[in-house]
Amino acid sequence: MKTRVTELLGTQYPIIQGGMQWVGRAELASAVSNAGGLGILTGLTQPTPEDLAKEIQRCKTMTDKPFGVNMTVFPTIKPPPYAEYIDAIISNGIHIVETAGPGAVEFMPTMKEAGIKIIHKCVAVRHALTAQGLGVDAISIDGFECAGHPGEEDIPGMVLIPLAARALDIPVIASGGIGSGRGMAGALALGAEGINMGTRFCATKEAPLHENIKQALVNAREQDTNLIFRTLRNTARVLKNDVSNQVVEIERRPGKTDFADLRELVAGVRGRAALEAGEVNDGIITAGMVVGLVDDIPTCAELIEDIISECKRELARANSYF
Numbered sequence: 001m002k003t004r005v006t007e008l009l010g011t012q013y014p015i016i017q018g019g020m021q022w023v024g025r026a027e028l029a030s031a032v033s034n035a036g037g038l039g040i041l042t043g044l045t046q047p048t049p050e051d052l053a054k055e056i057q058r059c060k061t062m063t064d065k066p067f068g069v070n071m072t073v074f075p076t077i078k079p080p081p082y083a084e085y086i087d088a089i090i091s092n093g094i095h096i097v098e099t100a101g102p103g104a105v106e107f108m109p110t111m112k113e114a115g116i117k118i119i120h121k122c123v124a125v126r127h128a129l130t131a132q133g134l135g136v137d138a139i140s141i142d143g144f145e146c147a148g149h150p151g152e153e154d155i156p157g158m159v160l161i162p163l164a165a166r167a168l169d170i171p172v173i174a175s176g177g178i179g180s181g182r183g184m185a186g187a188l189a190l191g192a193e194g195i196n197m198g199t200r201f202c203a204t205k206e207a208p209l210h211e212n213i214k215q216a217l218v219n220a221r222e223q224d225t226n227l228i229f230r231t232l233r234n235t236a237r238v239l240k241n242d243v244s245n246q247v248v249e250i251e252r253r254p255g256k257t258d259f260a261d262l263r264e265l266v267a268g269v270r271g272r273a274a275l276e277a278g279e280v281n282d283g284i285i286t287a288g289m290v291v292g293l294v295d296d297i298p299t300c301a302e303l304i305e306d307i308i309s310e311c312k313r314e315l316a317r318a319n320s321y322f
């Protein structure tokens with residue numbers, strides 16, 4: 001395939017595995033890259049910049065294809081040393097970074113100076129335009145269906161992708177709710193030149209997740225996600241389970257939600273422990289509505305080949321109507 005996204009990334013297919021906290025490790029990123037897509041390591045999954053440097057080197061031993069690193073910069077009480085993570089990315093020869101979060105703009109000039117290609121992921125066209133103005137190379141536009149942070153405006157991909165394609169000069173990558181070749185065909189028809197997937201890649205053989213978690217994704221239906229942190233205006237889409245149900249219930253109580261009431265339930269360490277132990281109801285598990293389409297656990301290569309052949313078939317079917 002050839003689109004501006006494959007040209008930019010140097011990949012066979014314009015299929016990207018988005019950054020995923022705890023999941024975006026060398027096993028998954030290298031498998032996606034080896035299968036012709038772009039694998040992405042999640043910078044902040046590594047506890048220190050030195051650990052990220054080691055993970056980048058480990059990934060290089062597992063693939064000779066391009067892969068990237070995600071840097072998610074959300075406001076936090078105790079921010080990680082972002083500048084040092086970025087130094088680790090640059091000095092370890094990474095050429096592609098997926099940025100996300102409102103704080104990412106601060107680090108864009110340093111990355112651009114180092115010759116890094118930036119894919120900025122955002123959930124609104126105005127943010128995409130700002131990022132384009134700052135010189136990013138492509139935009140991943142995340143619709144309301146997506147896992148993780150869909151923002152507060154609730155605009156689904158069906159509207160957001162063509163709006164972004166119409167407004168931007170740089171290539172648009174459709175993200176959120178894509179898990180099959182039909183989704184990819186739809187995204188291309190809506191004006192995107194590539195796709196970004198998170199949830200679908202969690203249910204693959206190479207994803208470093210406990211089998212119980214992968215099976216929970218297979219079992220879940222499209223109705224089985226919760227939106228948490230709505231009351232804090234920091235919405236996250238996660239899998240419906242005991243913990244996320246409890247968070248939603250607390251947020252539904254009258255009056256202002258106090259984060260202190262949620263802290264223990266949503267703690268990152270708790271989520272990570274649940275993912276590793278396969279305790280589906282013990283912590284927050286990030287997942288999108290596309291779980292409704294996930295019904296197997298293929299290798300990344302099988303998944304990508306399936307997506308490409310279904311995409312071609314569906315585009316040909318649509319074309320045959322004319």
Ligand code: FMN
Pocket residue numbers: 017018019020021023042070072099100121142145146147148149175176177178196197198199200202285286287288289290
């Ligand atoms: N996006 C980020 O920018 N940073 C993250 O740390 C991050 N963590 C994620 C963890 C998981 C388990 C999942 C499923 C998604 C995460 N995302 C994160 C969002 C994905 O990169 C991607 O934008 C999203 O999953 C696309 O929606 P989809 O799941 O419907 O494909």
